[in-house]
Amino acid sequence: MIDSITVNNISVSYDDNEVVKDVSFSFGPGSLIGVLGPNGAGKSSLLQAMLGLIPRDHGNVRLGSHSIDEMRKQIAYVPQRSNIDWNFPIIVKDTVLLGTYPKTGLFRRPKKEDKEWSMECLRQVGMEEFAKRQIGELSGGQQQRVFLARALAQKADYFFLDEPFVGIDVSSEEVIIDILRQLKNSGKIVFVVHHDLSKVRSYFDELVLINKELIDAGPVNKVFQRDNMAKAYQRELMLEGLGVSM
Template identity: 55%
Template sequence: MTAINVKGLYVSYFGNEAINNISFQTNTGTILGIIGPNGAGKSTLLKSLLSLIPTDRGVIEYYGKPVKETRNKIAYVPQRSDIDWDFPITVLDTVVIGTYPKLGLFKRPKQKDREWAYHCLEKVGMSDFGKRQIGELSGGQQQRVFLARALAQETEMLFLDEPFVGIDASSEQTIITILRELRNLGKTIVIVHHDLNKAASYFDEILLINKELVSYGKAQDVLKPNNITKAYSGQLSFLKELGVNLS
C-alpha cells in the first residue's frame, strides 16, 4: 500500500525557493531517509510534508488522503534544538503527552495511559528516569524520551528530524533498532539524516535532495558516486573528510 504520495511540491521562504518540484511515493513498512547537503531543504521538506509550514503548491497524501484527515496516524520527533529543555516537566509526563491525541477534548490521562507511557519508556531503556526533569538528561537520553513519546501515540507513521545529531552511539543504536522493529510491523518511518556513511545501512529507501530531487529509490541505487557528486556539488572536500568514496 502507498503510505506517502507527493507530487510537484514547491516551498519558498520570502520569495526564495527552498523546495523545487519534488515528487515521490513510498509504501508502508519502509524506512525512508531524506539526505542532502547543508541548506538542501531537508528539514523544510519534512515540515512541509506535515503541514507545519505552508507550501506554494503540490499534492501531499497519506494513504490517499490529505494530512488534515490523517494527523492521528502520524507522530513527529522534532530536532532537539527546537525543544525548550528548561520547561519544568518530568520524563514520564513528557511521554504521557503522546497519549493526548487519543484521549479526546478536555479529557485527562488516566492510570492506564500513564502505564502505557511507562511501557514506552521501558521500550527505549529510560524507565528509571521517569521522575527526572527532561533538561537533566543527556542528548541521547532526551532523544530516547521523545521517541518514547512518539511510540505512545501508537501511529502508523513516524517522522524524525535529525534524530541522531549530538547523541551517543548506544542511544543511536537503540533508536535505529526500535525503528527497524516498527518497520517490520508495517510502520512507515521518515528520517532527515546527514551521515552518508550510515545511510545505506539505516534506510530502505533514500530521497537525495538539494532543493530539488537528485535521486530517489533503494539505498544502494541512490548512493552512487554520480548522484552524490551532483547533490553535493561544491562540497566535495566535505565528502572526502567524511571518507565517502566517490570513485
C-alpha cells in the first residue's frame, strides 16, 4: 500500500523574495492532483522544494512515516521540456532505460529484463517504433511521451510532472492523461503542474491552487470555484473573456 503524502508549511525564497509561502496539504493514495496557479505563482518551485531539489526555508514532506530522502527511489520526476538538452547523444530507448537506474544501484548495469521492461513502457506510450531515434528528432508531444515512459520504467509510487502538456499535440496529450489516470487507479499519487484552465475539470480529481500562498487544496469541485480562482488569479483573470466555464 502506498503511503499518503503530507506537505507541512513549505516556504521557498530566492534572495529574500518569498516565492512559496507556508504551503501545507495532504493527499491519500490514488490521487491525480493538478498544481494550479498563474504564471510566477511558484508552482514549479513548490514541486522542486517538495522533492528537496531546491532549498526550503522551512517545512517538510512526509510520505507516511518516511521522509522524502528515505523514499527517493519511489519518486519519478518529469522535468519541463525546456530544461532538457535535446542535442544530447542519447536515443529514445536509452532515455527510457534511465528510469531503471534508481533501482539498479551503483556499480551494476541494467540487465536484459530492464531493457525489455523499458521497451514495454515505451510501448505503453505508443513510441516503440521510435526506439532508435535521437531524442531531438522527435516532436514535442513525442518527447513528452518518452519522458513519461521513463517515469513508468521507474516503477515509482509518486510521480511529479512539471508542465507536461505545454506545447504538445492533442493525441500525445490524450495518451499522457490516459496513463496518468491508470496510475491513479492503481493507487499511485501523481502531481501535475498545469496552467491551462480549460481542461482542469476533465483532467484532475484533486487540485492544489496556489499563488505563492496556498489558496485551496482538495477535490476539484471544492477548489475550482469562482472566488478561489479570483483570489488566485486576481485581476488578471477574466474568465468570461477567456471563454472558460466553471
